[in-house]
Amino acid sequence: MNWWVKPAVAALFCGVLWVLFQEGLALERKIVATAAIAAYALILLRYNKACLGEAEGESGAGVDYLVAYATETGTARQIARQTCKTIRENGLRASLVELNRLVSSPRPSKGLLVIASTTGNGDAPRTGDAWQEEGGSFLRNFASCSYAVLALGDRSYSNFCGFGLQVAAELQQAGAVPLFEPVLVHQGDPASVNYWFRQLSRSAVPARR
Ligand SMILES: Cc1cc2nc3c(=O)[nH]c(=O)nc-3n(C[C@H](O)[C@H](O)[C@H](O)COP(=O)(O)O)c2cc1C
Structure with missing residues (x-):
């Protein structure tokens, strides 16, 4: 995994919690903000998976x-x-x-x-x-x-x-x-x-x- 992906996803997760527990924020806004942050986290995870796919074998698995x-x-x-x-x-x-x-x-x-x-x-x-x-x-x-x-x-x-x-x-x-x-x-x-x-x-x- 790219070293920065884990902390970035963790920070985004904290962002979701922060938005959800904001008082005085309309429910629709909370939903939109949560969806946007979750989508960004998903994109990061997919990007990371693509990187791992390209570097397949680096983990030590044998290759010809x-x-x-x-x-x-x-x-x-x-x-x-x-x-x-x-x-x-x-x-x-x-x-x-x-x-x-x-x-x-x-x-x-x-x-x-x-x-x-x-x-x-x-x-x-x-x-x-x-x-x-x-x-x-x-x-x-x-x-x-x-x-x-x-x-x-x-x-x-x-x-x-x-x-x-x-x-x-x-x-x-x-x-x-x-x-x-x-x-x-x-x-x-x-x-x-x-x-x-x-x-x-x-x-x-x-x-x-
Ligand atoms: C700024 C520049 C410098 C280059 N210098 C050399 C060189 O010193 N020797 C060489 O054989 N080809 C040189 N090339 C040609 C590239 O190696 C060649 O276009 C190659 O196909 C590029 O492959 P790449 O897309 O994987 O980088 C140079 C190309 C550019 C644009």
Whole structure:
């Protein structure tokens, strides 16, 4: 659960009690205020549930593949979701996680798949700029773990796919084992993205018979 959801819902509940016990407030107003506060609490709880769904597997439940994404404008997240979906359609367990939260994710039993874009001048996007915040020692958990990287970028930048390639290099340095060479994608080129899915089906996620 997001840390702030519980206190926020508790505060809203107190708000409901406060409204109900207000003297001199018309009954209709009490009903409207109570309904509005309760609806807001419900929205918060549903939002939190959606967040938990996205980070499924972080609680320690075993997964076959962990799909980590680092994105600035959403493309990498979208491909990561599609990657998770493909894995699940093949009867395997996949969990989606922001790269910045990889540090607190359990090691997957079959492999780590990273989809990362590059921003600035070869820099990490916002959802991946703190993935090594604690010094990167957690990467030891991924030693001997299979991994693959899909790096999104644009050839007009001198540091083409710089961040994705950096992630791949650091995983390899930590002892993780590449399933195949990093797949580099220029401007979201669909042919390269299809190649990623073909590589996955060859090396990692064989189609269900
Ligand atoms: C401000 C900016 C800086 C970028 N810098 C780089 C770069 O240094 N190297 C690169 O290969 N691509 C660079 N790109 C291209 C993005 O990586 C590419 O558009 C990618 O598909 C974006 O994916 P995302 O939506 O997941 O963030 C840059 C794009 C923008 C808008």
